[in-house]
Amino acid sequence: MAIIDQPKKKKYATLNDVAKLAETSIATVSYILNDSNKRYVSSELKERVIQAAKELNYMKSAVASSLKGKERGILSVLIPQFDNPFFTRIVVVIEEVARSRGYFVSISTTVDDMEREREIIKKMIEQRVDGLIISPTIQGTENTDHLRSLGIPYVILERPLVGVDQYDFVGCDNWSCGYTAAKHLIDHGHTEIGFIGWDTFINVQERKLGFLAAMKEHGIEVKPEWIQLGGLGAESGYRFMPHLLDSKVTAVVFGHHALAEGGVQLLRERGIGIPEDLSVVIIGTPNWTQLNAPKFTCIDQSERLIGETAAEVLLNNVLEENISKPWQTLKIACEILPGESVKKLN
Incomplete structure (x- = not known):
């Protein structure tokens, strides 16, 4: 770096x-x-x-004039989905760390809406927040331009900005998630392994690349029909699952827990036993994966460590005024969470 x-x-x-x-x-x-x-x-x-205001990037403040130019003790967090346990767990930890340091956290969801993201960021600037943690939309680069021009501290969470090199990033090592999931199945004797993933521009696609790397490393040729990519959601997982069953794979990696929810539903409707008839590894750890019988083997994305790291990086940026430091790209390692959904073939 x-x-x-x-x-x-x-x-x-x-x-x-x-x-x-x-x-x-x-x-x-x-x-x-x-x-x-x-x-x-x-x-x-x-x-x-008017020209002076433009030159100074002046924006109207919504707070008392006595607070201008001073830290307010407020941080802002923007995430794309409140109903995604990956993000909600991270936010809970960010708030814990911030509160322990005397900061209040304002939490917003963009629902992956570019205009909504732009409006929230603008409002946070007007409120003179001390810093922001943002998991951006597809227009995140443009929507964060004003933060850079004003020098407002921010940390990008999980989804990198396109076309910007100088910023702090904290997220999951998505490539490692895909690699670890595939290798776990290979280590258990599986060579015919399918992958169901989210077809997206964001770095979640690195999970598929990690999966393919593990297969190649072990000399396994991946058939085109073993890879199923599409929209994010249970309905997509449900729709893709029959294609993998037709291809006679012995195991499947779900690249996102939302896809797994639909895929597992179809397997149960068809009476296909896990792991007797099909082994399953899920990237992500929603609560339902550990409440079912069998308990699923999952890839733990280390949400707690991601949240702690993002909060600490931002707070250091807020507090270390006038101190030069390198930009950080911190990808947090995942780990296998063994369950009962993988059959040992060897």
């Missing part, structure tokens, strides 16, 4: 900053930026103030 110095954290521009640059009074700046028309202001002065 390249070591790149982080620029000094900037303070939010205040009315006073704009007034100094425009060479006028704070009252005049406030009057102009609030579009008041109660008194005459020359067009030249108005233009000067």
Whole structure:
């Protein structure tokens, strides 16, 4: 990883900053930026103030003026889904760490809506939060541009930004998840292994690459029909499962727990025994995988460590004002959580 110095954290521009640059009074700046028309202001002065505000990246504050330029003790977390246990577990830990350090956490969900993400980030900037942890949408790079221009500390969670090199990232090692799942099955004697995954632009696709790497490493040729990719959700897993059954695989890796939910449902409806007739490994650890009989073999994505790491990186950025440091890309290792869903063939 390249070591790149982080620029000094900037303070939010205040009315006073704009007034100094425009060479006028704070009252005049406030009057102009609030579009008041109660008194005459020359067009030249108005233009000067507007240009100064743009140059300083000034944004209207929603907090008391006495708090401007000071830390408020508030962090913001943006995640794509509240109903995904992977993200909710991470958020719980982030809040624990933040509270232990005297910070309040504002939690929002973008539901993977690009416009909603943009609006939430804008609102958090207006509220003068001290820093943000964001699992971005497809438009995350553009939506975080203003954070970079203002020097507001932020950490990207799980989904990397496209086209940006200088930022802190914390997430699961998705490639390792796919590799570990496949290798566990191979170690148990399986050579005909299917993979059901989410066809997406984000780095979840690395799970498929890890799966393929493990197969290649052990000299196993993967047939095209063994790989089933599509939308995310139980219905997709349900729809893909018959294709793998027709291909006569002895085991399947579910690249996402949401897909596993549908796939397992179909297996039970057809009376296919796990692991007697088909072995199963699931990437992710939703509660239902451990409440069923048999308990499923899963890939633990280490949500607690991801949450702790993301919170600590952000808090260090917030507190280490004027200290240069390298950007960090931290991929947290996964581990196999053995269950009863894998049959030993060797």
